[in-house]
Amino acid sequence: MYVSLDRAAPVPLYLQLKDHLRRKIEEGILPPATRLPPTRELAAELGVNRITVVNAYAELEAEGLVTGQVGRGTFVSLPASLADQAGKSHPPADRYGWQTAFLVAGKVSANLMMRDMLSLANQPGIISFAMGSPAADLLPAQDFRQALNVVLRREGTRALQYDLPEGCGELRTALSAYLAKQAVPAAEDEIMITSGSQQAIHLVTEALLRPGDTVITESPTYLGAIDAFQAHGIHIAGIPVDGEGLQFPLLERLIRQHRPRMIYTIPTFHNPTGVTLSVERRHALIDLARKHDLLILEDATCNELRYEGRALPTLRSLDKDGHVVYAGSFSKTFLPGLRVGYLVASGHIFRRLLSAKQTDDLHTSPLLQLALAHYMANGQLAQHIQRMCAVYRERRDVMLEAMARFLPARTRWTIPHGGLCLWVTLDPPVPTTHLYLKAIEHGVAFALGSVFYPAGQSGSHFRLNFSAHSPETVREGVRRLGKTLKSMA
Numbered sequence: 001m002y003v004s005l006d007r008a009a010p011v012p013l014y015l016q017l018k019d020h021l022r023r024k025i026e027e028g029i030l031p032p033a034t035r036l037p038p039t040r041e042l043a044a045e046l047g048v049n050r051i052t053v054v055n056a057y058a059e060l061e062a063e064g065l066v067t068g069q070v071g072r073g074t075f076v077s078l079p080a081s082l083a084d085q086a087g088k089s090h091p092p093a094d095r096y097g098w099q100t101a102f103l104v105a106g107k108v109s110a111n112l113m114m115r116d117m118l119s120l121a122n123q124p125g126i127i128s129f130a131m132g133s134p135a136a137d138l139l140p141a142q143d144f145r146q147a148l149n150v151v152l153r154r155e156g157t158r159a160l161q162y163d164l165p166e167g168c169g170e171l172r173t174a175l176s177a178y179l180a181k182q183a184v185p186a187a188e189d190e191i192m193i194t195s196g197s198q199q200a201i202h203l204v205t206e207a208l209l210r211p212g213d214t215v216i217t218e219s220p221t222y223l224g225a226i227d228a229f230q231a232h233g234i235h236i237a238g239i240p241v242d243g244e245g246l247q248f249p250l251l252e253r254l255i256r257q258h259r260p261r262m263i264y265t266i267p268t269f270h271n272p273t274g275v276t277l278s279v280e281r282r283h284a285l286i287d288l289a290r291k292h293d294l295l296i297l298e299d300a301t302c303n304e305l306r307y308e309g310r311a312l313p314t315l316r317s318l319d320k321d322g323h324v325v326y327a328g329s330f331s332k333t334f335l336p337g338l339r340v341g342y343l344v345a346s347g348h349i350f351r352r353l354l355s356a357k358q359t360d361d362l363h364t365s366p367l368l369q370l371a372l373a374h375y376m377a378n379g380q381l382a383q384h385i386q387r388m389c390a391v392y393r394e395r396r397d398v399m400l401e402a403m404a405r406f407l408p409a410r411t412r413w414t415i416p417h418g419g420l421c422l423w424v425t426l427d428p429p430v431p432t433t434h435l436y437l438k439a440i441e442h443g444v445a446f447a448l449g450s451v452f453y454p455a456g457q458s459g460s461h462f463r464l465n466f467s468a469h470s471p472e473t474v475r476e477g478v479r480r481l482g483k484t485l486k487s488m489a
């Protein structure tokens, strides 16, 4: 089957494939009762992941255009009257054909495979451990509404006006005090409010790196950072992690080999593995940065979500000469939908980041910043985080117990002291894409390990989020996962 898929387009591949098939059905090229090619065959033919094809078929089925028949395949089910109707509401995609000339030069590289995966995982009845989200049922929406009301009453239109790119003074003051309690040196004029820590990573990349530069990261690492670096034409040299974080002898070798400009690291509760960089390696990393004039981007997105052990010194606190830019967020500790995060940087770099922020989106919403500042000043944020840590600790422990009970004996996993995710390694190795699709059939989803590797290598790994669901749901999800794995043994 000939299908033209544009891998540079912002539209996920599964939607492109779905639209293509939908058109063929509407045009009668695929008449009712036609059997669509088996997902594995079509995926191989198109050179895409099987999840992409499964997802496209699922979307067509949700629209009533095809019907899946267990053991027989997927068949076109559209009556002609519906085809007319659908034709009216969905104009032929060719109308937009002229736009393709604009897609080739775009600096966009978001991993569409992740979107394909998430959309499959979001189907009703599936327990999804795929996202690194806080618990949806415990988001403090009510408290935040009150904070918004106070700000709107007190500040009036100031909260709704344009503001400075660095952010509102109130929030920067509150953050400076908040970070001081965590021993993170951050004067108010070294703090810039960003739209989530994702924007912080993007701004550092845009403002301080050039296409062709090399950045060293953990391998695996946070997917959004891989996307940001690749979108800017940055080479990524990945270093494996062990129980103490970045592996050191390799790091020195890679620095000599690649002459990188920056190291991007998530030293505490690393995403996706959950491991924490040891104190010795933290000191050694700062020494290396000094020795080689390297910038370090310390991603501290999950730092405050600690369930056991003592907090280790942040790289920022060990740095004396402005080598470390520190990125934090309110997404995991509070409300991801606010899109509020921050950067801490010293010296010339701060001003450069400021101009990148101004070019990017002028500033982050003052209304949200002021409400957050009010919430922090009242001590409510600290209380909320304390409550969440108790809840997430319990959920992590429930997941660990359930894994020991339901997963095959040789399966290994990390035991994170904080954060939202843990990392599973299968032994013997199992093709995880196949496992993913089987798991969806069994009503459970995870994040495929391969998407977190800068070089895209596969492996028998996946990431599980333990914070988003109640303990009962966590237990049931892991039981389903165990059943899936046993069905493939």
Ligand SMILES: Cc1ncc(COP(=O)(O)O)c(C=O)c1O
Pocket (backbone or CB within 6 Å): 132, 195, 196, 197, 198, 199, 222, 224, 266, 271, 299, 301, 328, 329, 330, 331, 336, 339, 340, 341
């Ligand atoms: C390590 C890490 N950094 C940054 C982010 C981006 O977070 P946000 O932009 O929501 O603050 C995430 C989100 O999952 C993350 O896990």
